[in-house]
Amino acid sequence: MKDIDKSFRKDTETEFPLREELKPRSVTAPDGQVIEIDPLQDYFCQEPPKVHKQSYFRIVEDFYNWARAHSLWILGFGTGCGAIEMRPLMTPRFDAYRYGIQWRPTPRQANLLVISGYLSVKTLKRAIRAYEQMPQPKYVVGLGSCTINGGMYWDSYNTIKRLDDYLPVDLYIAGCMPRPEALLAGFMDLKKLIRKGKAEGANKYAENFDWYKANQKSVIKDWDMPDYNW
Amino acid sequence: MSFEWVQIAYAALTVFIVINYGLIMTAVVQKIGARVGGRYGIPVWQNYIDLVKNIALRSKISHGVMFYLGPVFRLTGGIGLLLFVPTIYGSVMHQNFAFAGDLILALYFVFFGTLGMALGAGESGHPHAAIGVSRGLAQVTAAELPLALAVFAISLQYQTLSITEIVAAQQGGLFNWTLFTNPIATLAAMFALVGTMMRAPFDVVVAPQEIPIGPPTEYHSAYLALMQTNRVLFPVAKTVIYMNLFFGGASNWGEFAVKVFAIYMVSVLVGVVHPRFRVEQSIRFFLKWGLPVGILAILVV
Numbered sequence: 001m002k003d004i005d006k007s008f009r010k011d012t013e014t015e016f017p018l019r020e021e022l023k024p025r026s027v028t029a030p031d032g033q034v035i036e037i038d039p040l041q042d043y044f045c046q047e048p049p050k051v052h053k054q055s056y057f058r059i060v061e062d063f064y065n066w067a068r069a070h071s072l073w074i075l076g077f078g079t080g081c082g083a084i085e086m087r088p089l090m091t092p093r094f095d096a097y098r099y100g101i102q103w104r105p106t107p108r109q110a111n112l113l114v115i116s117g118y119l120s121v122k123t124l125k126r127a128i129r130a131y132e133q134m135p136q137p138k139y140v141v142g143l144g145s146c147t148i149n150g151g152m153y154w155d156s157y158n159t160i161k162r163l164d165d166y167l168p169v170d171l172y173i174a175g176c177m178p179r180p181e182a183l184l185a186g187f188m189d190l191k192k193l194i195r196k197g198k199a200e201g202a203n204k205y206a207e208n209f210d211w212y213k214a215n216q217k218s219v220i221k222d223w224d225m226p227d228y229n230w
Numbered sequence: 231m232s233f234e235w236v237q238i239a240y241a242a243l244t245v246f247i248v249i250n251y252g253l254i255m256t257a258v259v260q261k262i263g264a265r266v267g268g269r270y271g272i273p274v275w276q277n278y279i280d281l282v283k284n285i286a287l288r289s290k291i292s293h294g295v296m297f298y299l300g301p302v303f304r305l306t307g308g309i310g311l312l313l314f315v316p317t318i319y320g321s322v323m324h325q326n327f328a329f330a331g332d333l334i335l336a337l338y339f340v341f342f343g344t345l346g347m348a349l350g351a352g353e354s355g356h357p358h359a360a361i362g363v364s365r366g367l368a369q370v371t372a373a374e375l376p377l378a379l380a381v382f383a384i385s386l387q388y389q390t391l392s393i394t395e396i397v398a399a400q401q402g403g404l405f406n407w408t409l410f411t412n413p414i415a416t417l418a419a420m421f422a423l424v425g426t427m428m429r430a431p432f433d434v435v436v437a438p439q440e441i442p443i444g445p446p447t448e449y450h451s452a453y454l455a456l457m458q459t460n461r462v463l464f465p466v467a468k469t470v471i472y473m474n475l476f477f478g479g480a481s482n483w484g485e486f487a488v489k490v491f492a493i494y495m496v497s498v499l500v501g502v503v504h505p506r507f508r509v510e511q512s513i514r515f516f517l518k519w520g521l522p523v524g525i526l527a528i529l530v531v
Contacts, residue, residue: 052288064286071276071283092268100276105442108450111283135450136289 049206069194070100075110080117082143107133118146168201252462287451300350301456307343308464319479354448362444366435372516373425379524380419397479415527421520429501
């Protein structure tokens, strides 16, 4: 059962017009100079994501993948109830740092986006922006059954059901909620995927960019950002 | 100062050793912090992996020319600071490019990286970067005041501007160190050490929970790798100056490792027991406590 059916589709142009502050306008500076401002064009890059090739030599790529696997930087971005299961990983009891897992405050420096539970449509918008700002290669982990099939929010009016329709998920951790041990085990599995060179979600996203955008736009009603947010 | 081409190879060797020392030392310090907190902590080689990982990232974006140059300036500040002071006293190989007026140049290089970073972070266009940079410049300026005064005090005391001669004057026993011959200047300089190490209580510049993480917010992949290199090199280079000026310098790498670690731990220990200052509090702190001690140091000399 997909989210993208007729009942979800909205006529966004008329029902949700662009917010006033995002419309193109001309502003007069104090010194009399007139400046044309188009917020959606000026502040963002409009270029679609590219497919990045692997290194020419297998051994170099393997070495890089080894480094990527042992230096997972998670974006400190919590959605749903799973965000609370991530915090104990920093504490003495679980201590994820010993596996090279760290939390970074900005998407530019993170490699791993953990969608920690149900994702409301409003948060999906922010998750997409955060995901697109992360540098390649990047990984997405879906945490809990809400990201797999909607879980207990299956017939909710405002959450998405399958995360994989909107962002390329590398790994799911099942449960409601999975315990921190399950998270650690999941990260270990992700490391194995990265070592094997199978975690190429960012390239998958770039290849099927139109499909992902169409899915995203079909649920996000007030799409007031450019198609690609660098 | 005579110049020979082999000095360049020697200097590169010094930089290589110091970067590796810094990578391991900062990881060890983090590990100590983790063990105190009851955690196992990161592996000591984690910094190397992070560095390789950041270089290996595939996509890089730029915000302009200064965005490229910011980390380069920052690293230049660190390497310049290291290369113009003698790392190992009495060693031909690690004397670097020390010359008669290197004390003044070192004072300049301490500030150079911050200025470069200000330009680079300003170009990134992120509001958090701008806030971080303005905080950083204000705080570093205030923290440099006691250091500058302390440096003037000891150059008056030893009647020289050459770090090599200052180290030479401190040889021959523990009580010849500036720490004991001029404790007030040392105290004033320690204010600056704690203030510019980017550790609590003076780490409001990066403040990860408040302005995700200040000036480097937009930096990623290889840019970040350059800044990480500087992040391990610069504190060591700064500590080398302190070691030379106040703690008798080092005559071999073993002494270097122990002394740099001990001086670095001063800022760490201060950091773990004090909560973070707001920027106006820290500036007020330096003007109220650091500056009078610095002036007193000059008056006593």
